Amino acid sequence: MGISREALRYNFQFLILTLAVRLWIPAERRRVINALGLKPGDSVLDHCSGLGGNLAPLCAAISPGGRVNAMDNSPAMVRAASRLATRRRLPVTVEKADAMALPYPDDAFDAVMHTGAINQFGDQRQAAMDEILRVTKPGGVICIQDEGMSTARAATRFGRFLIKQNPMFLDPIPIELVPDGVNARVERVMADLFFNIVFRKP
Ligand SMILES: C[S@@+](CC[C@H](N)C(=O)[O-])C[C@H]1O[C@@H](n2cnc3c(N)ncnc32)[C@H](O)[C@@H]1O
Numbered sequence: 595m596g597i598s599r600e601a602l603r604y605n606f607q608f609l610i611l612t613l614a615v616r617l618w619i620p621a622e623r624r625r626v627i628n629a630l631g632l633k634p635g636d637s638v639l640d641h642c643s644g645l646g647g648n649l650a651p652l653c654a655a656i657s658p659g660g661r662v663n664a665m666d667n668s669p670a671m672v673r674a675a676s677r678l679a680t681r682r683r684l685p686v687t688v689e690k691a692d693a694m695a696l697p698y699p700d701d702a703f704d705a706v707m708h709t710g711a712i713n714q715f716g717d718q719r720q721a722a723m724d725e726i727l728r729v730t731k732p733g734g735v736i737c738i739q740d741e742g743m744s745t746a747r748a749a750t751r752f753g754r755f756l757i758k759q760n761p762m763f764l765d766p767i768p769i770e771l772v773p774d775g776v777n778a779r780v781e782r783v784m785a786d787l788f789f790n791i792v793f794r795k796p
Contacts, residue, residue, distance in 0.1 A: 619647070622784050627651040627707070630735050630792065635659040636704040641726060642666055642693055642711040646675035646686075652707060653684045663698070665691040693722045698729045705735040712771075713740045713762045723771040730795040742767050742789030744782050756787065763787065 627648065632638065632655035640648045643664035652662050664679075664686055666672050672690045679686040691697050693711065706726050715722050723738075730736055743763040747753040757763045767789040772778045778793035 619784070620651075623648055623709075624651040624654075626737070626739070626783055626790060627655055630655070630705060630707075630737055632656055632660075632705055632735070637702065638662050639696075639698070639703045639706045639729060640664040640686075641706050641708040643675050643688065644668075644671050644710065646678040646688070648707055648709055649675065649679060649684050649686050650682060653686065657685070660685070662686045663703070664688040665693075665696065667692050694718055694725060696725045696729050700728055701731045701734075702729045703734060704731055705737070706730050707737050709739045711740070712738055712768060713742075713765050719768060719771060727773070727795055732795055734795050736791075736793055736795060738768075738771065738791045739783065739788050741765060741787065742782070744786040747782075747786040767791065 628651070632652070634657060636656040637660060638652050638656055640646075640652055640662060643649065643666050646664065649662060649664060656662065662685060664675055665688070666675065667690060669690055672688050675686075676688045678684070679688060689697065693715070706729065708726065712719055712722065726736055741760065741763045742765055743753055743757070748757060748764065753763070767780060769778070769780060769791065772791060772793050773796060776793050776796055778791050781790045782788065783790045
């Protein structure tokens, strides 16, 4: 009895998804984080850290001697990221916190990394950015990433499929969150599916 076309297609899709989650996405995260210019000894906040996908590359960038704090408002995410940090022996403190009221003093971090929630914040986006700016040291690096597909990608079959699953892929890049007069590097990452805004706090 042969394998049906349907089974082959299912296995192929599963293989592609597994490779993306295991290899491609972590490699993209490393590439973006390596371009932030972090150095050993730096303190970094992984903002809305979710399952902790940014933690290993952030720790690699600030080791030896640095520290990473991670926060998320979901207890399940905090538990998952804490477990990951323990399993991989990463120098990370994970805590439950709200992005609109961060539990850190002013100018606490050399860098703040945010991936994947700013689009959901709606009219709270500026409040979240004000908090990120507050806890970043003057001259510190802020990196904001979220869904934001290029026009070319949106016109492809893959792009249309993703937009159907999640219309936020069509959200414009929220460049208005960068403080007036500040130069920001704005780019598309992850196969033109996400935007990346990087700037230094004045
Ligand atoms: C799409 S996940 C991204 C997770 C992670 N940064 C990553 O790169 O995989 C977005 C995360 O933001 C968190 N989140 C949403 N609103 C939040 C808020 N107001 N304060 C803190 N975390 C929030 C969610 O719990 C979720 O874990």
